[in-house]
Amino acid sequence: MARLPEPSERYSCGVTMSTAGPKPTIGLTTISRTVASLAVGVVHTLERAVVGDGRVRTARGNAWEAVCADRARADQRAELDRLVAELAAARAAARDRQPVA
Known part of the structure; x- marks a missing residue:
């Protein structure tokens, strides 16, 4: 029975290629991100x-404040609706009470 080639042997064409990419440089975006993070x-x-x-x-505290603010606005809206109805x-x-001439 024939032996299966290893994964590294399967695609070998005799050419060695470098996998190292270009050296990273520090750009404006990197500096901006660093300054913002600091x-x-x-x-x-x-x-x-x-x-x-x-x-x-915290996010939880902010969410609770938003919930409380929404409830307060709903209460104010309900009070205003009640006053308008009155x-x-x-x-x-x-x-209806005014006499008709």
Whole structure:
């Protein structure tokens, strides 16, 4: 029975190719990303120092604040709808009470 060639032997054509790509260079995007990353780190450290570890804003905290704000807006909207309905009812009642000439 014939032996199967190894994967490295299967596609050998006698030519050796280099797999090393071009040497990476530092560009403007790399510098910008580095500066942005450092700035985020500084802001995060400063926030921890100023407000304390227990009061640092988190995604969960931001989401809860958004939920509370949505509930407050819904309550205000419901109160406004109730007031408008009361005014409309009072206006209709006043119109009904006026004597017809």
